[in-house]
Amino acid sequence: MEINEDYLDTPKQSNRKNLKSKSSDIQQTGSLKPTLILPDTLTQLNKPTTSVDLKPSISVNPSSTKNTTFQNNNNYAFNSDTSDRITIRSFNPSLYSIANSNVANTSFNDLEFALFNGNKPSNNANLNNNNDYLDNESINTILIERLNQSMTTSNNISNNYHNRVGFNSQVYLNSNQNSNTSSRIWKSPYVSNEIPNIFNNSSNISNTSISNESDLKNFEKNFFILSMTGKPIYWLYGNSKQITSYMAITNMIVSYFNINKNSNIKMIELPNKNIKFVFLNKSPIILMSVSKINEKKFEIINQLDFLYSYLLSIITERQLKKLFQKRSNFDLRNFLNYDEIDSLNKICKLVYSNFYPELIFGSIQTLRLKSHVRTKIHRLMIKYLIKKSDLPRGTLLYGILLGPQNKLISILRPHGHTLHTMDLQILFTLIENKFNKNSSVSSNTNNKDGEYWVPICFPKFNSNGYLYCYIKIQQDLIEKDVSNTLILISGQKDIFNEFQKLSNNFFQKLIEEKIFKIINNFKSYNISISEIPAPLIHHFIYKSRKHVQIIMPELYTNKERNNINMVSANSNTTANGADIELPNTERTHQQFIANDEMKYKIKLKNYYKELYNSIIDEDGNLLSTNLSNFIRWEAELPIYDENLEQSDYLEEIPNMLGLVWVTNTFELYLICNNGVMDKNTVFKSAKKIARWCKDYENELFVSEGAVF
């Protein structure tokens, strides 16, 4: 993965020394000294260099300007562009550099050549002379027409994004200056513990997909998997007839770059239409995603990689290669059954329209647990899964115990071996989607118990073969909406019975030792923002870099949901245990809570994504392990939505502040309550959170696991 460094105008580190502010009243421990970067100079800064200044700094981030819709990425050159230009980004350096304003046409010609001509031009000048038989008309008919027409929703997009133009994330240098600026809008700043939604566009996702036909262009986001021969394998939305032709074109574009340029095309972007086509070439299959929802390239690639890994967990890479080597016209859809398609659908929706912080931050979530309890579980794991087992050493490779919401409690592993984060994500997602059938809120408290024996390929562990997983899901006897999962992983495929015995013994012990009572108790695993003395903070995500694990306070709606479920669990079960139908109102109420929860999650996700995007480069790498960044989202004026005019209530004016703080050991992302202006207090709170997480590290994270 090579990038032309000149192309990155990441402002984070260079010249920082010159820009230090003289006065700052934020006091920090140790050598921490805040540094401020003036926003005006940001755009002039180039080339991240290893900074001499190793102190964390508060750099202000022009996270949004009117046109770039909250992204401080490098597309300024194109955003002012009003023509239908296609910009090609590729990891091939020569192509990468052409993604600069005035040579954008060159890259366009690359695509022309992909479809119209075979001779690779020796240089740009030649290229322009050679293609005299090509005119703009043919470009439009072939490419724009096909990619674009099948993907663009008339004018809806631009309207959507106009909404966002009203918001402008402003940057304040320090508290003195910011009061000037803000008084223009907020005469008296107030603080609220509700957070407003400023990302109108992405909350509409579900509406779009429901209200429209299956026409491709109606979807703001779509995923495709196709074979190198252009045959569709999987798609999220759309009708097969349209998809079939569309996949052939996609294949042509990817093939061109493969054959003539010996490189993999990564992205085609139509900036003024706000569409990105992102490709992931995993010959013999290709994955592609179309996005109109302001996602970054690396983010989409990450999603595609996750999707690919998930596919590999079903069909190993070796099988894929073998199948297509023998017969390139192979139709892979024959190997995907309804269940698998269904879980692919869920994965796609999970990664773009749900809050899945694990993928964004490349981590897994752990369950908070008193460290002596975790140690005890580890001991029991070793004892009852390894020592008291008469299976030969090496039969059981890994044992994983999951708590409520599939958060990790403990891992049993051989010395010197660990599982890759993405493999664990895949495994947990698979369990959630495929086996935990009653996980949705609307379903009643039916029994979730189950035992499964599944071959799963862990792509990062070994993409060429399967490991066999015994999965036991057991509902808690008291907390009916909570279940625990034990996964035992082996390389042998015929030891279900043995594993069943092991797991029964182990669970029996956990019950005897009253472990379930502790791990499934909401009060015990709940992380509440109120127990940390961190004023003004609405929510945070803390990632321990060492553990590659994240923790965050429970979303408040979860608690509410728990209560509701508890009530319904008690009320709708008759004496003999038979379920009775919930009354309609009850069900509607639950549905309402679920919707509310989803909206809230998406709100949070958007804020966190912006925070995260501000600290990474074009390819998703951290800019530095030593920085901090405030982002403010605010409305210039209250937005009046015409559709809502008849309603009387006025939404809170968004004035949100977020902070991301990265050090060698942790990453902390936090979102303040609406209306918070006082950055000093926020930073103090951030330090308190960081301190708290450090103090409770043994309780919050799984460090070694049970090693044998």
Added chain:
Amino acid sequence: MSTRKKQILKVIILGDSGVGKTSLMHRYVNDKYSQQYKATIGADFLTKEVAIDNDTTATMQVWDTAGQERFQSLGVAFYRGADCCVLVYDVTNPKSFENIKSWRDEFLIHANVSSPETFPFVILGNKVDTKDSKKSVTLKAAQELSKSLGNIPLFQTSAKNSINVDSAFEEIARGALEQNKADADAYEDDFNDAINIQLDGEPSSCAC
């Protein structure tokens, strides 16, 4: 394995420039014909649902390639994974008829099909609506060619007057479907790879 889905059949149309590949495709897919000649740039893709022998339906993905040589560099990408290949000549153009064999060879070289002997081709002699005086390729010559290439089905078609187009494509679909089915059946027992684990091997790198 799983329930079989509606097959997707990749069909490639090859032949010299101007023999009527695009017209045939449009006649078949849209039942339309345009007098105007417009060279295909690169490739065109059309999709049609087909019913074969009343009991099977499939989705046909038709790749209409450009006959002009300068568009041929992407041959591999075009031909790879095809289920059927349609060779078209113009009955008024002997050169296009002579080239049928080289189009077939070109396809076989690039497509990398596993068994060239059984791969389904179909030959179409297009523009049979023209006056007999203008026809320069005889039916007999065509039959001989089709026989020499391994009894390739031969159709005399007219995109303009819609002669034989539907029956030709039905034959194409049937051939493609058979080819596709054979492939699917051949590899159903392939899902049995376990990893050979040795515990004291090299440690992988990830923290948990």
